[in-house]
Amino acid sequence: MEKIGAVLTIGGGIAGIQSALDLAESGFKVYLIEKTTGIGGVMAQLDKTFPTNDCSMCILSPKLVEAGRHQNIELLINAKILKVEGRAGNFKVKILKKALFINSEKCTGCGVCAEKCPVNSIDFYNEKLSRGKATFVKYPQSVPLVFSINQDNCIGCGVCEGVCKANAVEYSQKDEEVELNVGAVILAPGFDEFDPAPLKVYGYGKYRNVVSSIEFERILSASGPYSGMVLRPSDGDIPEKVAFLQCIGSRDIHHSKPYCSSVCCMYTAKEAVIAKEHQKQVNPTIFSMDIRAYGKDFDKYIIRAQDEYGIRYIRSRISLIEENPKTNNLILKYEAEDGSLITEEYNMVVLSVGLNPPDDAIELSKTFGFELNEFNFCKTSTFEPSKTSKPGIFVCGAFAAPKDIPESVIQASASAAHANILLHSARNSLVTKKEYPTEIDVAGKPPRIGIFVCHCGINIGGVVDVPGVVDYAETLENVEYAERNLYTCSADTQIKIVETIKEHNLNRVIVASCTPRTHEPLFQETIREAGLNPYLFEMSNIRDQCSWVHMHEPVAATEKSKDLVRMAVSKANKIEPLQRTILDMNHNVLVIGGGISGLTASVGFAEQGFMTYLVEKTAELGGFAKNIHASIEGSNVKEFLSNLIEKANNNENLKIFLEAEIDTIEGYVGNFKTKLKSKGNKENKNNTFEHGIIIVATGGEEYKPTEYLYSKDPRVVTQIDFEKMLFESEINKKVNKIVMIQCIGSRNDKNPYCSRVCCAEAIKNSIKLKDLHPEKEIIVLYRDIRTYGLKEQYYREARSKGVIFIRFDEKLPPELIKEEENLIIHVDSPNIGKLDLDLDLLVLSVGIHPPYESNEILAPMLKIPLNDDKFFLEAHVKLRPVDFATEGIFVCGLAHSPRSIDESIMQANAAVSRASTYLSKDEIETEGIVATVDISKCSGCGLCIETCAYNAITMDEEKMVVIINSALCKGCGACSSSCRGSAIDLLGFTNEEIYLVINEVK
């Protein structure tokens, strides 16, 4: 059967967008279908993201724009799947595109229709907290920026048709069916928030000041209903006391939501911190059972929330909320840890709602024929966490299990890797490369500038005197042509611009309209069609930053528009064509580390036909996983690992070097050269090879405890030792009382992070023990049980099988006392009090730490950073979780942070997909806006080298001048502004160009 080089991605949230971008960049045609009218998903609704408090929209919107404009991505909004046929490699999918009633080809997104719409309706983006219109766009930065009419609310008055100057309104538009042929499907439908209304005890929907966490997120947002002020809905007052209630619709067996939603502990901490930041009068209290801060740098965030922001944590689950009808305050009753009953009054309550499978989960599973698990999330397995039960259909994001943004982005790339592996033979078969005419040589020719001034319907023209601006523009230096358009961005105007350039021999073009952030690429493409270099273009923003913001000052706005056009003309007189450097791309891959992550990545590359060199420092493949027998889900790790090693050994595209280390690495993306050195195996010495990509999969190590008489008394063992007893030998008959202690070597001053896997390991082994010997007693001493996501069910299983869990406070850790030959653990629990436990075996749940020494050697060698804990630090914790700032190098597995086997497999596959965006190309194109150095002025001081965040600058030791590698330069210009001798300039934003513009502000 013929394989189709196209992929269908379902869901336009961050996971869907990431998988679509990965595949589109890897040579596949992508159809991205979204059931609402805009992509962005829940992330577009968030104010900030944890643990960095990054502004969500700031980091998301470049991805939205990229997905909206990518040549290989077709967006299908307001659409649903009707029918699917075929199998892996070749599916036929029928899709219903529901009518928008506004022609999206013609709609310019100017928004006059919504402004004039007389009907108020519900604004779903703001979680119903503010009002929208029947004619609407999902949110201001929405992609695609097209309006539509919500017919549930539309009264059919006809006003929008009258005001739309683009004639885009089509009341008679009909639903449309389309059929797509794709090779693979990626499911990224996301999640729905748990609706707390049916839980009557919390009064949600009845008491105004009880809001859900996603509503609170909109309240916090600067673009939200209250412009970022924290106000309570009943009277608009600032709430002094705000209570956050955790686990609403999570870990709740009574409402059939037994799983943990994974993200609520962290987003609540973030919402509490941001609330405090926005309004210092707010004092948040968080009621929770455990604090599940298991991710990279999460625990530090919780500590800061408590210490710096004074957020109060109370370990309790609230069972009832009542309202004081006079004040609309809320009365909370709870049982404190010591058992006392407390009543407190709050001004506002936020319910931290959990993540539900999407409403259409069952429908999707029926249409596509894949299985769901008992919670209606997509069913996956430990070793294939991104594959559904049906071949060729992959899954990512919260639909596979509740997860946060970085884990969703990782899995998005992982699912894209599976599509890459399945369809690599059909790569580049369906993508179209746009051909442009040969560029006209403008060197030495005097500038001939053409200016197109946009009315934007009435958006600009209603305020600014556009004809006046055109008349003025004609008087400026070297302006050969000026005209005005109703919409400069409309399709017919593009044709007109091309004709005008040819007719008037224009060699510089200026558009005075809206923002270059969304529209510059469109016009650059247009002038390329006329044979001009795309950088011979300038833009004046006379709408977003002029007519819209000075609506009531038409004279001043017109004057400002003229100034902005004059400034653009002054720069246009200087701009030169810029060239995007073309670099060869070597298709070989170096993978450092032969554990599960390194092996998974290596096989992923080799199966796509890329030559892969796997370097392992020990004599054996398998890494730390060699010590693990089963996963918490009961999957056989030993068997999986030996199969994986066999796969690696048998693939002819995979060359394995054991007992080898990296001696030197030189070069940059697409062009690396590596020399190995021997670590025992002499054959590896001086082995040298070239490659285009590096995968860092150097793994982690087990903490070697010095606490609790470990290695001094044979009755004290680690969890790994205990697992060996359970799976390989027998538990001594005399061992009847077993105690486990959690967080050994984690969450302390030396290793402040959570090792993430130890809770699950302890529970896995406890269950195994109870299954083998139900009569044996086992007690787990813990600080927080962090069985996040679907692992929560095993925590429950352990308790139901009689495993006893006792919490201790970090300030009062359990003490081990040896009385003659007897071991006794003394523990002071906040909820039970002081206890003395005698025991026959003490099992320590030890943490994971990075291989300090080898990471410290590798990091400077690859010019990639380590974080405070000495794990490798990715380019961006939220949206680039496997990339480094230095291009062509990727990280996966424990090298990144502690994680479970399924998560390491996901991340390894993610690295495969990210690298495939490079490996799928024969050459890579760099940006035109890059820094250049005039070596005659360079004194070799090296200040710029330190300033550069991308390691793009190096010193030529012989000539003592710097060299800028344009393949690595991102064009920020920080080097230029720190150069003492004006030796560095930024092409496209040169000093001279900027001086000219400054001097035009008169």
Added chain:
Amino acid sequence: MDFKPKIIGFLCNWCSYAGADLAGVSRIQYPPNIRIIRLMCSGRVEPYFIFEALKSGIDGVIIMGCHPGECHYMTGNYEAEMKYQLLKSLLTYVDLDNRISLEWVSASEGIRFAEVVTNFTNSIQKLGPSPLKKIDKDSELLFNLNALQIAANDYRLRALIGRKRKILDEGNVYNKKYPKEKFEDLQETAIYDEYQKNRIILYLKKENLSVKDLSERLSIAPNKILEYIVDLRGEGLIDLKDIQELTPYYTAKQEA
């Protein structure tokens, strides 16, 4: 009341420019005095740009970038902040420091953008027109501003600013974090010295002067002037011209 300030805003592409767009999309009104120049990153803002702007008679300059920790280029806004602090210190000598401002505005802060611009415009309105607006070429203010501009481009200040983050936050070559207060004292002294040294050079470019002449013009004690003269000669930037009676006269090298 007729004064309409001219203001330049240098905005980074990823956060502040997007925030300005959002103000537009949300139709939030603010005074029309600002002319925005888009840069990819606030770290691109070259101290020279601000001097050029002020010299051309601009009444106020505001730089806007991503909030700390959110820079699209990872650390560009920190670079911007370091440079801004330098500018601020330099401009206090000519009393123009209150005409520049640095603000962080994110892509979702349309309202904040409008507020920042409104407040800055109002503060400039209160200050009145820039003294550089109508000024003759020989004015002292312009002379001093030129000296500051050269100082800003000087290696010493650039090196201090360029390495400041490393020295204070990451650790210096001895893997120690240098105390912030001490560093700032050192920076302030360096700024003052570089400013005065460049003023001396500029005076000496116009005419040959003695230590006492310079002392009068700079209103600095002659012994201090002498220290500068020694430095400048050591750096090869000025020369002894001649000696009249007991008094040596100096001149600046043309390339200095």
